[in-house]
Amino acid sequence: MKEPQGTSGLILNEPLLWEKGKMGRSGFSMPRRDVVPSPLDETLAGDGPDIPDLSEVDVVRHYTRLSQWNFGVDTGMYPLGSCTMKYNPKINEKQAALRGFAKGHPLLPIELSQGALELMYRLERYLAEITGMDAVTLQPAAGAHGELAGMLLIHAYHTARRSRRSKIIVPDTAHGTNPASAALCGFSSVAVPSNEAGVVSPETVAAVMDEETAGIMITNPNTLGLFEENIRKIAEIVHAKGGLVYGDGANMNAVMGIVQMGKIGFDVMHLNLHKTFSTPHGGGGPGSGPVCVREFLAPFLPVPRVIHREGMYELSEDFPESIGRLHAFHGNVGVMIKAFCYIMSMGSEGLKRASQFAVLNANYIKENLKGSLHLPYDRGCMHECVFSDKFQEGNKVTTLDMAKRLMDYGFHPPTVYFPLVVHGAMMIEPTETESKEDIDRFIEAIRTIAAEDPELLREAPGRPKLRRLDETAAARNPRLAG
């Protein structure tokens, strides 16, 4: 391969905000004062915060320079497994910023907010269709929030039936949020191992499923990028003992228009709008984690719910069995708007093709890299594939080293050290928005790196603004504010 694409250029160091600025500067157009000052109880008055005064130019340069240190999807390929870093359509940003949406107060009378309510109602219908479920809540503000909602729904369901259940089955490939969400709800997790094919066997589930188990949390396709092919049988086993099946829908990008989870045994699942439905990740949020359920769980959904009555869209809290509220208002409407636009822009055919190409891209990478990296599960994958650093062990080169070197080649590293069942896991999810040329360059980069000088790799990355950072020192002596 030719030289790594990462090159040096003039970017600037930039001090912290409070190291800049001068008392009296301002980056804000203070609105006109058209009222007289009113007396204020001095015992309540404070000194105001110690934050700097900066001019508009100061602020714009500061953040422009900071942005230049970042790598985003718009910079290059971001093959983070289970994150679905697909392209974020710009037109969707514009719609969310429309004045009527951006300035809309959440407690407006319904006659004055029909547009937003209609959008939410329609989005619920579309997500129900995509998942093959009957009812939806858009309230959870993130995937993990959706998981909490799901656990609360399952808890409420069993409580209503006066059935005491304290456990949840969680496969060993599960994302950390799964057992954490279960614990928040008072459930203890029962781990079940995946088999040699990388999926969960019905027998393993049957061995632990009992009448004290509330259900199972299963990611499908799972975090190894494999379809849980025994799902129907597993669902039967869980249902037979009165349990429910929760689906972590983080990997929905593999199966839109191909599988409807609600039809194959799932009772409740969450979606990640910031993954499958193209809303931007924002450097860590905000996201949105709607939850879709089968009809029998609908009464327990969080309130308020969007309903359509006598020609009007309304928010109703008239659901006595609801688990209650999870969000101050209705959820992340600004994010929902973007997901709605995405679905409207892709249509049924477009969404299916997105999944097909996501799976094609991942398989293409898998086939072309399996000579250079160890592939623990050498079988067809879905939208992501998992490698390990076994081949590089002899040289004492780790997944981390290879991931760091990938930056010099102009790619964001894949997900590393997850799932835990693979030692030194490297999880690659290209998504459907990457072209064949970019994927070919990625493959070439990995092939080169997999055989590169170990010394070089251990020193990588060399081209970004900073080299590897001392995370130990950061944790031993936390400096969290300036």
Added chain:
Amino acid sequence: MRYLPHTEEDIASMLRSVGAENIDDLFSMIPTDCRMKTALDLPDALTEWELNTLLEGLAETMAVSPAYKVFMGAGSYDHYIPESVSYLLGRSEFSTAYTPYQPEISQGTLQGIYEYQTLTARLLGMEVANASMYDGASSLAEALLMAIRITKRRRIALSRLIHPHYRAVVRTYLGPEGYEIIELPSLEDGRTDISGLTGLDELAAAAIQSPNFFGCIEDLQAIGKAVHEAGALSVVSFTEPLAYGLFKNPGSQGADIVCGEGQSFGIPPSFGGPGLGMFACRMKHVRSMPGRLVGKTLDRDGRPGFVLTLATREQHIRREKANSNICTNSSLCALASAMYLASVGGTGIRELASLNYDKAEYLKRGLKGAGCAIPFDSPTFNEFVVEFPNGLNDTYSKLLEKNIVAGVPLARWYPELADHALLCVTETMGREDMDTLIREVRS
């Protein structure tokens, strides 16, 4: 389709490489009884131009300024957002980046969030703030769970004057483990009655909101004292942090955990979300704090930089023993608030807070003069409770015909205030608009 780059040629070449006949072959590991037989029933795909028309139509139905004068707060506030802030947030290096797990190529996000943490801690008067949580409501729930973890007690006290939706979220979060929630009632002056705290044992925390839901400033020092005497933690919540540009911050009044909604700082109301869950605590409790944290460190060449740190508190490592299940923060919103605070500045924040206060006081005086009753005499910030002289419903409907939304009616949460509304005035409301409201009420 412009987001799907593959040509027929690309597809054919890749299928060959993979050894598949056609794309359907790639899905052969999915059992036939799991596969859809029909296509998804969704509307036909729209062009960009059709999408514009559809969304513009929906947005036009919303009652927002300038067509409407909306005097509403109650947890969502209309403040001016400088164009420079909106522009900077549009930089896709910020918006299309992921969580900064690879710090070498995420220093923009990391320094931005470190700055946010610092500004938040300074604003709230606390030692450390996290990288943010979903919103003010879930932050409060998480704060109480944190206090429960620290004290190993199971009882919390919650003021009735905390935002009703926040209290509802707290009940949802604390429900499954059966933690006990005691309600602190309200006083005639519009503040919380803390007398019930004396003698209360086994208390993990007491939570209060200031300014509270009625807009009144609570006596945080007295509350802090009473709570600490009970051996519990003082949790202070807020929905309008601009108030701390004018009033004493909770940290200076003995708060142990401060958490609330930061939407007022550079984030549009957006029909309720996304918001910004600000969360701060004392350094000694930092290992019990949920959420992400950015810390300062050095790289191999001794250059200063930032990383996510103390990650062992979080779900991806601790799994079921994590402090919370939270995975995202509200990163872009946190960045927005830092940009906003940087633009408004320390001097500007004081002036802006004063302006909000003075405008609200002006309206209060004017409405009093027009025959309204102001039931609570405690000092307020930019919101206050009002009783209209001719009954709420009639006045409200009449004003609506003039495109004025006269606040948030309180009946649904406070039955004793069935004839009252909560009005909010920010710097976005001009004097003429307030005069119009006063005139309409008077007639």
Added chain:
Amino acid sequence: MKEIEELFLPDDVLYAESHEWARDEEETVVVGVNDYAQDQLGDIVFVELPEIGDTFEKGEEFGTLESVKAVSEIYMPVGGRIVAVNDALSDAPELINQEPYNSGWMIEIEPDDPDEIHTLMTSTEYMEMLKGAE
């Protein structure tokens, strides 16, 4: 990370399956974590230890060790009452990495049963156990 042969497993202490070591000091037992544990965890950033006076049974969790990437529970190799705790670890957790058997000691126990320590493994037995678990 070290190969099994590279591990330092001195003979003046006994070893638990969960990788703690115990040194018999007549009246008391001093406890820490062994070279394998500190090597696996990596740079230790934080140590959570019990209070003097706390009592635990053999096998019960008495604290945690935190590295950048992981948290590990630590378990009592013998049951008893805590009579001393290594305060130096709160400012210098790296002592556990540097000298796991000396300055990196963690707690001192007054054992309930003075014979319980003999149920632990010698360094040879422990090394066999590690090899078997590979």
